[in-house]
Amino acid sequence: MVLAKIFMTLVAQHFKNTLGPAVLKTEERQGQEILTVSPEHLRAVVTSLKVELGFNLLLDIVAIDWQSHVQPRFEVDYLFYKIEGAKRVTLKVPVADGEDPQLNSITDIFSSADWAEREVFDMMGIRFHGHPNLKRLLLWTDFIGHPLRKDYPIQKRQPIPVLDDIV
């Protein structure tokens, strides 16, 4: 635990030294480090996490719709893991508000981000710049809207789709 603590302060320290304005806030929850990163510096931080600090696994990308509780409305969380030593780091990225929230893609750094970003786009409607194939992952092509946004009407039904090609 002590070692983990030392390691984590190292992560925060690393970013303070190298990418000063990138990290807006650092917090620690249940032994895990959570960094709030500004969207402009996301790619630099992720590259640094992978290359310099050895976080070699992107576990998941999660999007949150805070509605009016938090500004800006959308937040995208990146969950990273380092296999050597079992370390975890979470990046929180606030995404600019509006009907068409956008963020830079990290698919060229972590290829596992491909489907994760597609899912986030599918469910939350966040566009990722530089994604090679940003189309719906789970829902069908003709679906209108993004159902995990809190303002999507829960009773809304859409026409039954025609049989799509599975591949």
Place this chain on the structure above:
Amino acid sequence: MMDSEKNSTVHEIPTDLFGDTILTTRVQDVINWGRKNSLWPMPYGTACCAIEFMGVVSAAFDISRFGAELVRFSPRQSDLLLVMGTINYKQAPVLKKIYEQMCEPKWVVAVGACASSGGFYNNYSVLQGIDEVVPVDVYVPGCPPRPEQVLDAIVKLQKKIDPKSFVDGLG
């Protein structure tokens, strides 16, 4: 006796030739009798109701007592579509195609709350009852239903196929 009567070729059918080994009926009744007692189910299982169906097929409840034990996994070989589980919108066209591939006559049982009405999945992704895409003969409530309920559905379907054969509780 007159000569004309003597020479005519009138054959009387002897009533005691076959005894009681023959009974007469209509072709339609025989076919219905066969259909209701040899339903070939095609399980379309997507959720826990399909696990319950394993219990229905197994020895303790034994679906073969009702002649429906020959489970086929091809729609072209079966005439009873058992939809067991949650059907979402993306799966709806698949289910419809499976139904269309079955030969006539065919019947559909919606097993469980999800297949009947969407169950507690009242959201953007789940079909609110399979009767939006295929015609349903029997609905089975329950989440999941007891095996007895599935057997009851089969008996109800048999009554629907051949209503006349059920007289005073005699199947």
